[in-house]
Amino acid sequence: MQLERQADLHNLLIDTDPAAQIAYTDGDATENAILAIVESEPDLGPGSPGLSRHIKDWPTEYHFSPLRLNLLRPVKHFLRGRVLEVxxxxxxxSPYIAEQADELIVVEGAVRRARICATRCRGLANTxxxxxxxxxxPETETFDTVLVIGVLEYSPSFFKDGERDPFDAFLAKVRKHLAPGGRAIIAIENRFGLKYFCGAPEDHEMVQFYGIEDRYRPNQFKTFGRRELLDLLGRAGLGHTDLLLPFPDYKLPQVVLHQTAPDHPEIDLQALLLRAAAPTQSRSYQRLATEQFIWPNLAKNGLAADLANSFLVVAAPEPLPAGSGTDLVFYYTARNGKAFSKETIISRNDGGHLGVRRAPLYGDGDGGEDDGGGPPGIVWKLESEPFFAGRWYMGGLLELAKRPLCDVAAIAEWCRPWIGYLEENAVASGDDRVLPGEFIDCNPLNIVQSAEGLRFFDREWELLSKPTLSHVAFRGLHWALSSIGSLTYWSDVAGSRIIDVTQSVLTTLLPDCGPDIVDGLVEREVALQRLMGQDGDAIRTLLLTQIISARVEVQASLDSLSTLVRIEREGSQQLQELSAQMAADLFYGIPDLRVKGYVDFVMKIHCDQKVIFGWAFDPGLNKAPKYVVLVSNGKPISSALVNVLRDDVNKSLGILGSEQKLGFRIPVPCSANAKEVNQNNFRVLAFNPEFIGELKWATNS
Ligand SMILES: C[S@@+](CC[C@H](N)C(=O)[O-])C[C@H]1O[C@@H](n2cnc3c(N)ncnc32)[C@H](O)[C@@H]1O
Known part of the structure; x- marks a missing residue:
């Protein structure tokens, strides 16, 4: 290694031996754009809102999302001293690691990537x-911690050591660089991650079932299952390990579990992982099952760690310090910018009981360039509290979501004890009933049911003007319904706007909550969310348009498909009649469509013999679908229906355009116009939107 310091960037040293360079790249255009962004952005600190404003596709999300840091927060106490990031x-x-470490050396084999990294760390004297x-x-360089985040899997391509197995050789070298008492921290995908069984393409090859079926080629990347990985570490002399499980994966973690957490009887994976569905990495795919419904059942069978989507391992030659494993759950809530972002840790205390502690992610949580010093009218307080064991109230709605009979009456029945609890705590005020300010977040996600009755936890917000009962009920039910994911059966409420279902349920339960007050509640919620740091207009759009989605199997006989109508987004939006063969290519060619764009959602409209399918193709994360495809069985589609659908598409595309910031998608064409569709004798039977949008929304909430 012969390093030469760069005149223009003093913290960058490039090996003069060209053989030391490696050919890893995200592509010229992408990396040049990333470089230009980090060169011009003044705020490069961890979680920089300036950088996250540039998120527009998967590479920018990967490089700039503040969620990335959540991987290292649970192990930040290990990032002290002299640290190597391989x-x-x-x-x-790197900037986050540098903030914790005395000295950070980043080794990066691709020169342009190293330059980007050095530019990003340009103000950091210790890096x-x-x-x-x-x-x-050189082996003389030793470190207290060696980090290997998303790198081990590339050993066959970029790490050669004679005839040795590249993984063994790579890890043996990691071991040699550890100072006495040092440890390695490794993050890598699990090739048996649940998401892969649910249809997600393999993260590197972007082909379904690639890792599960062990289709890796020699000299190619490779990932491992839990036992394989721990065996590898053991062979390298790194046999003392502590395994953590980042969800939905190590790239954008929202929740990190200690490996023992899923086995703890009081820890409810359903509650923790509700919002942690696997991201799509610009490659939308049809989810074959709802992961969030599966996790708690895997946990019951001791399988959650084996099917976690990725691993974070702390590995050392000597036993790790005592006390590791007392923190069982790390849960991250991020909002727009840095303000009001928090870390929640559930740990086991000396007596074996669980406790909950919370802390802001950045400074005192009221800082951040876009915070404005704390909003008027509302108080944000993070407090520690005992862990309330019991049945998670929201779990009841998730159970309903798995039943064929999920209708307004069933949802109202489920709400009844919660609404009763609100009523018990409300007092009359003029024509209204009002609640204490801290009840603003008394929603089904923040309640457990125990022998002593309902218990309301995580009272982080206090509204100084007392919230009305109807507002608390409205927002609680609305956001609960929007967190479900997809119903597993088609039912009466499927395809309806959440706001309509919320209104029907509330009218059943609260006589003073008639249809006319819902508009007012929407605006009240928009105002509240603005106080909480959210984009009010985006929230209004969500409130008015989100629908309850259902997951169905798409069944089609190609023979029955003969007309394809394509509505183009750009241009004249003229309708084109295309051949059945094209329909066939599109329909059965779904895996190959990744070269053109990605399936965003699948819907089925059915009436008598007619079947229509639709896809929206999304060429990149958060970009508006390029076009929508509808396929029918050859019976003429009435022009009225086409107009309805086209309007729907246009409306939805407009929404998509303006909502890119929140990164959610609204299924198009959605059935907000189900009534009109029905007038045309079509009934929307089912559709399968990408519900990642709702989940993304949820992480912002
Ligand atoms: C998937 S990226 C992960 C980057 C970073 N750790 C992160 O999490 O954002 C893998 C990086 O490892 C680098 N890399 C892989 N093998 C390497 C090796 N043998 N020596 C130096 N760098 C390597 C690649 O160039 C690439 O930048």
């Missing part, structure tokens, strides 16, 4: 970026 890439994690292959690092 394969630091474009420096997504150097060495552009060289890890294999060239």
């Amino acid at each position: 394969g630091g890439g474009c420096g997504a994690l 150097q970026v060495w552009a060289t292959n890890f294999s060239c690092l």
Whole structure:
């Protein structure tokens, strides 16, 4: 290794041996754009809102999302002293590591990526970026911690050591760089991650079932299952391990569980992982099952760690310090910008009981350039509290979502005890009933049912003007319904706007909550969310348009398909009649469509013999679908229906355009116009929207 310091960027040292460079890249255009962004952005600190404003597709999300840091927060106490980051890439994690460490050396083999990383770390006196292959690092360099985040899997391509197995050789080298008492921290995908069984394409090859079926080629990346990974570490002399499970994966973690957490009888994975569905990484796919429904059942069978989507392992040659494993759950809630973002940790205390502690992610939580010093009218307080064991109230709605009879009456029945609890705590005020300010967040997600009755936890917000009962009920039910994911059966409420279902349920339960007050509640909620740091207009759109989605199997006989109507977004939006063969290509060619765009959702409209399917193709994360395809069985589609659908598409596309910031998608054409569709004798039977949008929304809430 012969490092040469760069005149224009003093923290960048490039190996003069060209053989030390590696050919990893996200592509010229992408990396040049990332470089230009980090060159021009003044705020490069961890979680920079300036950088996250540039998120527009998967690469920018990967490089700039503040969620990335959540991977290292649970192990931040290990990032002290002299730290090596192997394969630091474009420096997504480096500024955060540098903040904890005395000295950080980043080794990155791809020169342009090393330059991006060094540019991102340019103000950090304790950090150097060495552009060289890890294999060239002299063994005299030792570290308290060696980080290997998303790198081990590339060993066959970029790490050569004679005839040795590249993974064994890579990890043996990691071991050699550890100072006495040091440890390695490794993050990698699990090739048996649940998401892969649910249809997600393999993260590197982007092909379904690639890792599960062990289709790796020699000299290609490779990922491992839990036992394989721990065996590898053991062989490298790193046999003392602590395993953590980042959800939905190690790239954008929202929840990190200690490996023992899923086995704890009081810890409810359904509650923790409700919002942690696997991201799509720009490759939308049809989800074959709802992961959130599966996790608690895997946990019951001791399988959650084996099917976690990825692993974070702390591995050392000597036993790890006592006390590791007392923190069982790390839960992250991020909002727009840095303000009101928090870490919740559930840990086991000396007596074996669980406790909950909370802390802001950034400073005192009221800082951040876009915070404005704390909103008037509302108080944000993070307090520790005992862990309330019991049945999670929201779990009841998830159970309903799995039953064929999920209708307004069933939802109202489920709401009844919660609404009763609100009524018990309300007092009359003029024509209204009002609740204490801290009840603003008394929603089904924040309640457990125990022998002593309902218990309301996580009272983080207090509204200084007392909220009305109808507002608390409205927002609680609305956001609960929007968190479900997809119903597993088609039912009466499927395809309806959430706001309509909420209104029907509330009218049943609260006589003073008639249809006319809902508009007012929407605006009240928009105002509240603005106080909480959210984009009010985006919230209004969500409130008015989100629908209850259902998951159905798409069944089609190609023979029955003969007309394809394509509504183009750009251009004249003229309708084109295309051949059945094209329909066939589109329908059965779904896996190959990734070269053109990705399936965003599938819907089925059915009436008598007629079947129509639709896809929206999305060429990149958060971009509006390019076009929508409808296929019918050859019977003429009435022009009235086409107009209804086209309007729907246009409306929805407009919404998509304006909602890119929140990163959610609204299924198009949605059945907000189900009534009109019915007039045309079509009934929307089912559709399967990507519900990642709702989940993304949820993480912002
Ligand atoms: C998937 S990226 C992960 C980047 C970074 N750790 C992160 O989490 O954002 C893998 C990075 O490891 C680098 N890399 C892989 N093998 C390497 C090796 N043998 N030596 C140096 N860098 C390597 C690649 O160039 C690439 O930038």
